Every structure is written in C-alpha cells, then in structure tokens.
Amino acid sequence: MLIFAGLGLYDLDDISLKGLKAIKNADFIFLESYTSKLSGAGLDQMHERYGKDIIVLSRQDVELEPEPILKAAENGVAVFLTGGDPMVSTTHADLRIRAKDRGIETKIIHGSSIVSAVCGLTGLQNYRFGKSCSIPYPVHNWFPKTPLDTILLNLKQNLHTLVYLDIQEKQFMSIREGIEILEKLMEDSSESIPLFVGVARAGSDMPVVVAGTGEKLKNIDFGPPLHILVVPATLHEIEKEYLKDFAWYVHQ
Known part of the structure; x- marks a missing residue:
C-alpha cells in the first residue's frame, strides 16, 4: 500500500492523528522535500518524533526514478510524506497513477494547505x-x-x-x-x-x-x-x- 500523508503547514504538530497512525504502522517512510518544507521542524526532529528511518526524496527520485517507492509499496506499507496537503499545491498525481497501474492500493491522508x-x-x-x-x-x-x-x-x-x-x-x-x-x-x-x-x-x-x-x-x-x-x-x-x-x- 502507498499512503500519501500531508504534514501540514509549519511544524510536527500539524499532522493529523490519522497521519501519525499511518507513520506508526508504516514499513517504509519517504519524505518529499522539494515542493514544500516544514520551516518549523527539521529532519532530526522528525526522526526523534517518529522513531523510524526516513528516506528523503529529491524531485528526480519522485518524478523520474520512483521505482524504490513503488517497490516498497508492493512489499509493505509505504508512507509518502509531503508538506501541506499531498494533492493540492504539492500534487503527486502521477505517482498515484503509477501505483494504480501496478495494482498497488493507495490512500490519501490530507493535511492543512x-x-x-x-x-x-x-x-x-x-x-x-x-x-x-x-x-x-x-x-x-x-x-x-x-x-x-x-x-x-x-x-x-x-x-x-x-x-x-x-x-x-x-x-x-x-x-x-x-x-x-x-x-x-x-x-x-x-x-x-x-x-x-x-x-x-x-x-x-x-x-x-x-x-x-x-x-x-x-x-x-x-x-x-x-x-x-x-x-x-x-x-x-x-x-x-x-x-x-x-x-x-x-x-x-
């Protein structure tokens, strides 16, 4: 499964309870870092809060080389984190379409935008x-x-x-x-x-x-x-x- 989860606007307190639950149950956590960022929190704080490894993705990783994300979603529960709302200003529709084409179940957990x-x-x-x-x-x-x-x-x-x-x-x-x-x-x-x-x-x-x-x-x-x-x-x-x-x- 591939879950798109919005982090919200500013810091680690902005994510929804649904988003936190998804992170807790995730096998893989990816962080898209190029369309928006949490200016009130850094990667170290995210590691400390979530207690899990976080794979940081560049634009090329997501748009041109998404295979590791899709493989992870085929082999377990992958959470794809973005600032704001995943499908608003930080849209990743192409990645969701790719996942569907491979039979991967997807879900969106919205965040403040x-x-x-x-x-x-x-x-x-x-x-x-x-x-x-x-x-x-x-x-x-x-x-x-x-x-x-x-x-x-x-x-x-x-x-x-x-x-x-x-x-x-x-x-x-x-x-x-x-x-x-x-x-x-x-x-x-x-x-x-x-x-x-x-x-x-x-x-x-x-x-x-x-x-x-x-x-x-x-x-x-x-x-x-x-x-x-x-x-x-x-x-x-x-x-x-x-x-x-x-x-x-x-x-x-």
Missing part, C-alpha cells in the same frame, strides 16, 4: 481566486513571464492570485525577491500591480501578514521562510476590513 490557510489569514474569499502561479528563480537566460501573465489575466477578471515563491534545497524565495522579479518583468509594460499581500510562516504561532504596495512590502522584514504572495483584485468591503483588522495594512 496554504491554499486554505491564506484565505483564513488574509480574509480574501476563496471563491474569488483565479489560477495560481509560481515565481521561479531566474536561471541564466531563462526568465519566464508566465507568472506575470497569470496575475494580469486574473486582475482583468477581478480575481485574486495565489503566487507560490520558489523553494530550493538551500534557498527560499522571499516576498521581497518575488516582488522584485515581477517588477522586472513589468519594466517595459504599462501594466502595474497596485496591491500585494505577503504572508510568512503560515501555520506558526506568529504568522506575519502585510498588505501594501510593492514598494512598501519590499521594505518589510517578514522574517524566516516560508513566504508566499497574494495579488488581490478589487477588495470587497469585508475583505478590506479583515485585512485592516488582522494584517498590517500599509496600502495608501
């Missing part, structure tokens, strides 16, 4: 979000404009945009870096983004939520990762009031 957490922290209404996008770190001559195109299309339809910021092995994109990349993409354009909402460490006891112009948010110290951006459309009065009550609202 940034998709819903952002709505709770910012007050932006879930049904008003359009297509989400990701901002990757530019590499050599690769500087994709897709995230900006997605944001501008959503704004034209009066929809909010959830903007994921790049996560690498030892580098986590900050809100400041994300805004700077979007501004770079807009340099030769008449388009503009009037308002951003930055969220840091969702799921922790002290998350930081700030709404304001790009220039203002670039000067805010959001602290350690993980960070995420939201580009809101025109705010409903309740959304505006919520941001003013529960976030640092510095938009002029």
Whole structure:
C-alpha cells in the first residue's frame, strides 16, 4: 500500500492523528522535500518524533526514478510524506497513477494547505481566486513571464492570485525577491500591480501578514521562510476590513 500523508503547514504538530497512525504502522517512510518544507521542524526532529528511518526524496527520485517507492509499496506499507496537503499545491498525481497501474492500493491522508490557510489569514474569499502561479528563480537566460501573465489575466477578471515563491534545497524565495522579479518583468509594460499581500510562516504561532504596495512590502522584514504572495483584485468591503483588522495594512 502507498499512503500519501500531508504534514501540514509549519511544524510536527500539524499532522493529523490519522497521519501519525499511518507513520506508526508504516514499513517504509519517504519524505518529499522539494515542493514544500516544514520551516518549523527539521529532519532530526522528525526522526526523534517518529522513531523510524526516513528516506528523503529529491524531485528526480519522485518524478523520474520512483521505482524504490513503488517497490516498497508492493512489499509493505509505504508512507509518502509531503508538506501541506499531498494533492493540492504539492500534487503527486502521477505517482498515484503509477501505483494504480501496478495494482498497488493507495490512500490519501490530507493535511492543512496554504491554499486554505491564506484565505483564513488574509480574509480574501476563496471563491474569488483565479489560477495560481509560481515565481521561479531566474536561471541564466531563462526568465519566464508566465507568472506575470497569470496575475494580469486574473486582475482583468477581478480575481485574486495565489503566487507560490520558489523553494530550493538551500534557498527560499522571499516576498521581497518575488516582488522584485515581477517588477522586472513589468519594466517595459504599462501594466502595474497596485496591491500585494505577503504572508510568512503560515501555520506558526506568529504568522506575519502585510498588505501594501510593492514598494512598501519590499521594505518589510517578514522574517524566516516560508513566504508566499497574494495579488488581490478589487477588495470587497469585508475583505478590506479583515485585512485592516488582522494584517498590517500599509496600502495608501
């Protein structure tokens, strides 16, 4: 059996009781470490809490060389851990399909996701979000404009945009870096983004939520990762009031 279990948003206390039970009964534990991370807990803490060996997987291990995961699931109970919810922003549908094709039973144990957490922290209404996008770190001559195109299309339809910021092995994109990349993409354009909402460490006891112009948010110290951006459309009065009550609202 292959069980996909979400770890939640921030630390080891975020996993569900079902998830903990699955880990306790597992023969093999895998940890996907490239689409999301628990910024409030490290691998040593996970070893100590679970009392079992944990096999850490890279993107290549999961997407190109999944045979060890599938073999483990054929020979026992394999738990595949991800940050957040396994089939939301950290989707692994391909791995589940591969398992089914080999006759392996699968199961999902959901965890809290940034998709819903952002709505709770910012007050932006879930049904008003359009297509989400990701901002990757530019590499050599690769500087994709897709995230900006997605944001501008959503704004034209009066929809909010959830903007994921790049996560690498030892580098986590900050809100400041994300805004700077979007501004770079807009340099030769008449388009503009009037308002951003930055969220840091969702799921922790002290998350930081700030709404304001790009220039203002670039000067805010959001602290350690993980960070995420939201580009809101025109705010409903309740959304505006919520941001003013529960976030640092510095938009002029």
